[in-house]
Amino acid sequence: MEFYQDNANLKWIILVVSVVISVSSIYYTNILVNQLKDRERNQVRLFAKALEYTSNDTNSNILFITEEIIYKNNSIPTMLVDEKGDILNYTNVDLDPSWVPIRKDKELKDQLEQMKRTFPPIPILLKDPSTNEVFGKQYVYYKNSFLLTQLIAYPYIQISVIAIFGFISYLAFNYSKTAEQNRVWVGLAKETAHQLGTPLSSLMAWVEVIRDDPQIRGKGIVEELDKDIAKLKIVTERFSSIGSTPVLKSENVHQLVTNVVSYLQPRVSAKINFEVYALSESIQAMVHAPLFEWVIENLCKNAVDAMGSSGTIAIKILRGNERRVFIDISDTGKGIAKSVIPNVFKPGFTTKKRGWGLGLALAKRIIEMYHEGRIFVKFSEENQGTTFRIVLQSA
Ligand SMILES: Nc1ncnc2c1ncn2[C@@H]1O[C@H](COP(=O)(O)OP(=O)(O)OP(=O)(O)O)[C@@H](O)[C@H]1O
Ligand SMILES: [Mg+2]
Known part of the structure; x- marks a missing residue:
């Protein structure tokens, strides 16, 4: 009885611990993801600012710094789009060099749609350097870097791997437990039938010997012994049947x-x-x-x-x-x-x-x-x- 209680409790404990581990893993990765997201957003803002400077300012000192910033972004996919929606430039977008131009265009447009769905764009104001008058706008679209995308998926992959592993171990454990139980059942049953066989045959022979003894005849003893032998035969047959097919x-x-x-x-x-x-x-x-x-x-x-x-x-x-x-x-x-x-x-x-x-x-x-x-x-x-x-x- 206690064994079953303990066993049931153990299952619950394992379940609760796994849920706690999964939830804390997701929670902790979520914190990391949010921090990285903030950082990437700031990086893109800076990137957009740098683009704005390079297109509006001709001061070579600043240009040097801003270009530095622009080239430093080697992980976040971005696209610079004009007011009509045409793609002017892009960074960190994977394109297969073997693709024909139409295929490349399509891929770029798809990626742009994806970015539009992910984050609102950062506008860049185009100004006349002499009058400082705004004469146009461009937009920087972006999406999560590959690293961030991986990090978001990570806890789910981790949990799935653990779950699959747990499930397989459970099946293997159960299978070996059943196989072991089968061996014990069959072995014990066969052994019992075997051990009962010898005294049973000898009992049957003894009954035959005393059946005709005048001192015993008529007292009902042999009849009772016959009944017990019949029952013993049934028991032996039961055990031998359960040990075979x-x-x-x-x-x-x-x-x-x-x-x-x-x-x-x-x-x-x-x-x-x-x-x-x-x-x-x-x-x-x-x-x-x-x-x-x-x-x-x-x-x-x-x-x-x-x-x-x-x-x-x-x-x-x-x-x-x-x-x-x-x-x-x-x-x-x-x-x-x-x-x-x-x-x-x-x-x-x-x-x-x-x-x-x-x-x-x-x-x-x-x-x-x-x-x-x-x-x-x-x-x-x-x-x-x-x-x-x-x-x-x-x-
Ligand atoms: N007809 C029933 N009414 C109430 N409880 C039952 C009944 N049949 C089984 N049980 C419960 O199920 C348990 C397991 O029964 P099972 O026949 O497997 O073992 P057992 O009778 O306790 O021992 P054994 O049969 O090995 O001598 C019993 O101990 C009893 O608590
Ligand atoms: Mg019983």
Whole structure:
């Protein structure tokens, strides 16, 4: 129980930490981006001022300084445009030298449109040097430098890479966990079946020896031993089937369910009432009988545990659409808390003092892996009862 709590908490902690890292990364890069944006804007303003000076002033000293500024801009793409909208000059716009002039023109116009959408232009006033009279205007358009564009995209690329990496690691981890679980299930089951085999054969031989003993005959001992041996055979068969790939056969579901009920009924409190309803007693499904009976037995045992000393276990066998068979097992027990339902099929999850938490994990494995069916909690209300549903393919 604690393991599942811890596991769930760990998931939340990892999620929260990743969100905090992502948000702070975006936030911090945003601050950098804004600072760099301010700096680039000022640089373009200075660049525009320098252009204004060079076109209006003929003082060679200033020209020297302004040209210095103009040539220093080697990262921000800019375009100088006249009042009619024609491009007079441009800097840092990437053009392929192999392009024909029409292609180049088109690219320049596209870039200009992009710049128009990005920032408002900085106007340059053209003045007559002698009278200082404004006789025209030009505009400097610009957009973010490559560095700035990269910096804006950076946190998103970083987060995507981390997310993809996390997702792949999660899949790999899950895959190896499932593979490991499979090996443990199969290995343990095979080993158990194997170990049971030897004493079982020897028991069978001993029963034959004492069967005809006049001192034992007529006391019902051999008959009881036969029953126990039969049960042991079933157990061995269950374990050996789960350790291999069981072959499915068309079986009468009502019959199999009745077998389990007749086995369990005398072994539980007399106040526990079993009821089996079937739409038709001839419903057939593709199942492996020993494993299917094991599932029903596990579900019924859980139902008995949930009810304590008295109650009703109702098993309904129904036909669904698309050639499906439903087996609903309902009890009038204490129910399962909503928060616990997602855990009940996990191996090791139990709320019982003497439980192993394997019954439902095994049932799920048998139904979903070997029968390609489904098993789930169809209904559960605290202190009202629980219904588990098994869905199988009809034969
Ligand atoms: N019919 C039910 N009513 C209420 N709770 C249930 C019912 N069936 C299962 N549960 C809950 O699901 C848990 C897991 O069931 P599962 O059969 O896997 O293990 P277990 O019964 O605890 O132990 P094991 O079956 O290995 O002896 C149970 O401990 C119980 O809390
Ligand atoms: Mg159980």
